[in-house]
Amino acid sequence: MKKTAKIPYAAIERLALYSRPLRVLLKNGITVISSEKLAEYCGVNPAQVRKDLAYFGEFGVRGVGYDVTDLLREIKSILATDRDWTLCIIGMGNLGNAIVENENFRNMGYRFVAAFDKDQEKHGKTLPCGLIIQPVEKLRHLVKLLNVQIGVITTPPDEAQRVTDLLVDAGVKGVLNFSPTQVKAPKGCVIENVDFAVRFENLAYHLSKVPRE
C-alpha cells in the first residue's frame, strides 16, 4: 500500500459506485469478482478500479480477484458507511420529504432525527417516518440535544446560506446542500453542494450536440 499518496477526489465517488454492483453480487451469491468485471459494471477502466482500491490497501488476491464480501466491507469502512450518522433536514417541501422518507438512505445508516421548516402551517405535523416538523428557531437547541452530525438543506436557494450559518453555529460538522446555490462555511465544516439541476443542463447540452433526426 502506498504511503500517503494524494487521493483524487473522484476516487471517493467511484468507491461508492463500486459498492453498488457488489451489493447485488453478494445477494446473488457470487463470492469473487475481478477488477475487469467490476469496471465493466461501473463503466470505468479496470486499472482505475485497481488503483482506486490500492489507495486504501491491498484487498485483492493476485490471479483470483476480490472477495465480494470483504471488498464491500472494506469500501463501507473507507466511506464510513459502516456506522450510523445522525442527520437533520431543513425545508420540508417535496424534495425534503423524498429524502427523509428514502428507504435506501435509512438502510445505509443515515438516521434523520429532526426535520425543520420555516412555514408555521407545517409545524407539529407528523411525517410518515415518525418525525414531527419543527420550527427553525428550535434548530440550534435540537441539533445540540440530539447530537446531529450532518445537516441536509432542501430549502429554496435564497434561504440556503442562512440555514448553513445556523447549522454551523449549532456545531454541525457536515452539510449537504440540495438547493441550487453554492453555500460556504468556515473550515471545520465540510460542505457538499448537490445541485442536481446541473445534471439536467448537462444532458440538455449533450442532446443539443447530437444531430437531431
Next chain:
Amino acid sequence: MKKTAKIPYAAIERLALYSRPLRVLLKNGITVISSEKLAEYCGVNPAQVRKDLAYFGEFGVRGVGYDVTDLLREIKSILATDRDWTLCIIGMGNLGNAIVENENFRNMGYRFVAAFDKDQEKHGKTLPCGLIIQPVEKLRHLVKLLNVQIGVITTPPDEAQRVTDLLVDAGVKGVLNFSPTQVKAPKGCVIENVDFAVRFENLAYHLSKVPRE
C-alpha cells in the same frame, strides 16, 4: 474563439454553476460582472471562468467585464436551456413526485408530459401538476405520441435498466437515471446517471477524516 478545442466535461457543469449567481444579479439589477467576482461566488479560479467561457465565444469586454444579461443568455443558449424539453418520468415514489412537481425545473423549460408507474394502485391517479399516472405498458405508445425527448428514471435500482431499454426502444434520446445503478444504452442515447447517495457517502468519508471533537 478557439477552433475546435476539446471541451472538458467539467466545464459544462461549471457553466450551469455560473448561471446561478447570474440569475440573482439580474434580479438585483446588477448589469456587469467580472470573472473574478463570478469565480468568487462559485468557488472557482477566475482564469477558469474565463477559459470555460472562451471555449464558446468572446462574451466579455476587456477592461469592463461581462454583461450579466448577455452572459446569462449565452450560457442558456450553450446549455440548450433556452428552449423547452419534453420529458417523461418513470417511478412515482417520493422522489419521482418531488422531481415532477419541482417549480425550478418547470421554470427552466423542462416539461413533463407523462408519468408512469408499475403499481396498478397508482394508475389513473392525478398528480398536483395535472398529469395522470399511466401504466408502464403505455410507455412506448405515449413517448412516440407526445414526442418525449428525455426519460427520467426514479424507480428502484433493479428496474432501472429494463426501463432504460424501454425508453431507448421507444426512441428517447436522453435518460436521466436517479436510481443507484449505472444504466447503459447504445450510443445515440445519452445517459446521465445521478445517484446522489454517492454525495452522502462522500460527505461521510470526509467527515470521518476530520478529527472528531
Next chain:
DNA sequence: CCTGCCATGTGCAAAAATTCACAAAACTTT
C-alpha cells in the same frame, strides 16, 4: 485624439488524473 487603466482572452507551464504495461504473487494443473 491621446494616455492611462483595467479586465478579458490565451499561450504555455504545471499539476492532476487516467491508462498502459508488466513484474509480482497466488492458485491450478501436471
Next chain:
DNA sequence: AAAGTTTTGTGAATTTTTGCACATGGCAGG
C-alpha cells in the same frame, strides 16, 4: 515441485485539466 495461468498492484507514460502571467483591446478622462 515445477510450469502454466490468471489477475492483482504499481511505476512510468500519456492525457487531461487547471492556473499563471501577460499581451490585447476597449473604455474613460483629460
